[in-house]
Amino acid sequence: MSHEQYQACIDECLKCMQACNHCYDACLEESHIEAMKECIRLDRECADLCGFAAHAMSMRSSYSSEICRICAEICEACGNECAKHDHDHCKRCAEACLECAKACRAMAV
Amino acid sequence: MSHEQYQACIDECLKCMQACNHCYDACLEESHIEAMKECIRLDRECADLCGFAAHAMSMRSSYSSEICRICAEICEACGNECAKHDHDHCKRCAEACLECAKACRAMAV
Amino acid sequence: MSHEQYQACIDECLKCMQACNHCYDACLEESHIEAMKECIRLDRECADLCGFAAHAMSMRSSYSSEICRICAEICEACGNECAKHDHDHCKRCAEACLECAKACRAMAV
Amino acid sequence: MSHEQYQACIDECLKCMQACNHCYDACLEESHIEAMKECIRLDRECADLCGFAAHAMSMRSSYSSEICRICAEICEACGNECAKHDHDHCKRCAEACLECAKACRAMAV
Numbered sequence: 001m002s003h004e005q006y007q008a009c010i011d012e013c014l015k016c017m018q019a020c021n022h023c024y025d026a027c028l029e030e031s032h033i034e035a036m037k038e039c040i041r042l043d044r045e046c047a048d049l050c051g052f053a054a055h056a057m058s059m060r061s062s063y064s065s066e067i068c069r070i071c072a073e074i075c076e077a078c079g080n081e082c083a084k085h086d087h088d089h090c091k092r093c094a095e096a097c098l099e100c101a102k103a104c105r106a107m108a109v
Numbered sequence: 110m111s112h113e114q115y116q117a118c119i120d121e122c123l124k125c126m127q128a129c130n131h132c133y134d135a136c137l138e139e140s141h142i143e144a145m146k147e148c149i150r151l152d153r154e155c156a157d158l159c160g161f162a163a164h165a166m167s168m169r170s171s172y173s174s175e176i177c178r179i180c181a182e183i184c185e186a187c188g189n190e191c192a193k194h195d196h197d198h199c200k201r202c203a204e205a206c207l208e209c210a211k212a213c214r215a216m217a218v
Numbered sequence: 219m220s221h222e223q224y225q226a227c228i229d230e231c232l233k234c235m236q237a238c239n240h241c242y243d244a245c246l247e248e249s250h251i252e253a254m255k256e257c258i259r260l261d262r263e264c265a266d267l268c269g270f271a272a273h274a275m276s277m278r279s280s281y282s283s284e285i286c287r288i289c290a291e292i293c294e295a296c297g298n299e300c301a302k303h304d305h306d307h308c309k310r311c312a313e314a315c316l317e318c319a320k321a322c323r324a325m326a327v
Numbered sequence: 328m329s330h331e332q333y334q335a336c337i338d339e340c341l342k343c344m345q346a347c348n349h350c351y352d353a354c355l356e357e358s359h360i361e362a363m364k365e366c367i368r369l370d371r372e373c374a375d376l377c378g379f380a381a382h383a384m385s386m387r388s389s390y391s392s393e394i395c396r397i398c399a400e401i402c403e404a405c406g407n408e409c410a411k412h413d414h415d416h417c418k419r420c421a422e423a424c425l426e427c428a429k430a431c432r433a434m435a436v
Contacts, residue, residue: 014341014381021385028255037246044262045170051382052161054341055374058348061154063179070175123232123272130276137364146355153371156273163232164269167239263388270379279372281397288393 005106006057009068012096012103013054016075019089019096020047023082026089039081039090046078050100057107065108072104114215115166118177121205121212122163125184128205129156132191135198148190148199155187159209166216174217181213223324224275227286230314230321231272234293237307237314238265241300244307257299257308264296268318275325283326290322332433333384336395339423339430340381343402346423347374350409353416366408366417373405377427384434392435399431 024043027036053071057064079097082090133152136145162180166173188206191199242261245254271289275282297315300308351370354363380398384391406424409417 010345017382018337018385021382022387025387028259033251033255037251040258041246044168045165045172047382047386048161048164049172051378052157055157055344055348055378056154058345059153059374060349060352063154063158063183066179066182070172070179073175074172119236126273127228127276130273131278134278137368142364143360146360149367150355156277160269160273164235164239164265167236168265169240169243262386263383263390266379266382267390270375273375274372277371281372281376281401284397284400288390288397291393292390 001107009103009107010054010057012100013050013057013071016096016100017047017050017054019093020044020050020078023089023093026087030087036085039085042074042078042081043093046074046097049074053104068104069108072101072108075101075104110216118212118216119163119166121209122159122166122180125205125209126156126159126163128202129153129159129187132198132202135196139196145194148194151183151187151190152202155183155206158183162213177213178217181210181217184210184213227321227325228272228275230318231268231275231289234314234318235265235268235272237311238262238268238296241307241311244305248305254303257303260292260296260299261311264292264315267292271322286322287326290319290326293319293322336430336434337381337384339427340377340384340398343423343427344374344377344381346420347371347377347405350414350416350420353414357414363412366412369401369405369408370420373401373424376401380431395431396435399428399435402428402431 020043024040024047027033027040027043030036049067049071053064053067056067061067075097079094079101082094082097129152133149133156136142136149136152139145158176158180162173162176165176170176184206188203188210191203191206238261242258242265245251245258245261248254267285267289271282271285274285279285293315297312297319300312300315347370351367351374354360354367354370357363376394376398380391380394383394388394402424406421406428409421409424412418
């Protein structure tokens, strides 16, 4: 794992954390909140784990690759859920999640 | 997984988080800090992950068992490191880590 | 601040973190989720900050009292919101929040 | 507070979190670790709070400005400590901390 790949994964996690927290906040303001509850739940979990993964990688934790493996799974689940909705914040979140999942998969090897 | 086992695992994680943070703080005050650096490093990682696992379990995250699997590994590593040292805070931390590792292994199945 | 008061505040924060995360999870399953959105939002913020405060206190952070001051505010806001709802999880969460707010106010002096 | 200032503060917090975690990791490897213990302690607290502040701002928490007020204080303390040391990682961390303190002060108004 080169330094560049490592930093790229931290960057994707931090972008994804922000996109998920923004989507979470916006979903709670949507008129059909009933339809958004799985999105709200996954946004929170994904934001929390992306933040934790970035934190772990930035202190060179020996457990980074294992944390990134779970992070990739949550990112995929969250990205797939967000992709079902038409809101701009969901579309942007889905993109960030899928990019982050890719970077985390590469770290998890 | 019964409700009692679930709560027991949360309780062990929160006890372990406190023991690790206390040990971390005390290690930084020891006179032979050079000898304690692996302990300091693992105490922090273990405290962070135990806190994260308790947080995930208490919101019934679908990823609890995977998070507990990594938590068990870090707890074992931290417990084994602490067990090498004679300080009271290290001994108590080692015990908390090994109890927590056991509870997390049960959750991780 | 005696050791007992310090530990009591950590304990209240960890109880409150769990009550808020449980209430958050249960609110997302309620049929009238529209009515619960402020509760969901505050439950998350309160759980996150209570966890952070317990973490800070358990490593004897010099910033514990300032963190507890904000924690007391969020706990009061969350407790007041939860007290408006009849669900059991909201009632229990309101109680945990108000107990925690009291303990945090004592730490914040 | 314009959207740009808000995002700028999130960005500074995330840069500072990484610089502090990197400095923390590097300090633990220094030969005169005894001299670095205050740096280690503050690096951890500063990284944790910067991460928490970025998280809170990205979900538009109503408590962002109060969290940023404490974050500014820790950043200043950490930046001042790091500035005493000649290691490259300390110098870079001191810069990141002082930039972040400035951005957090602006948010805290």
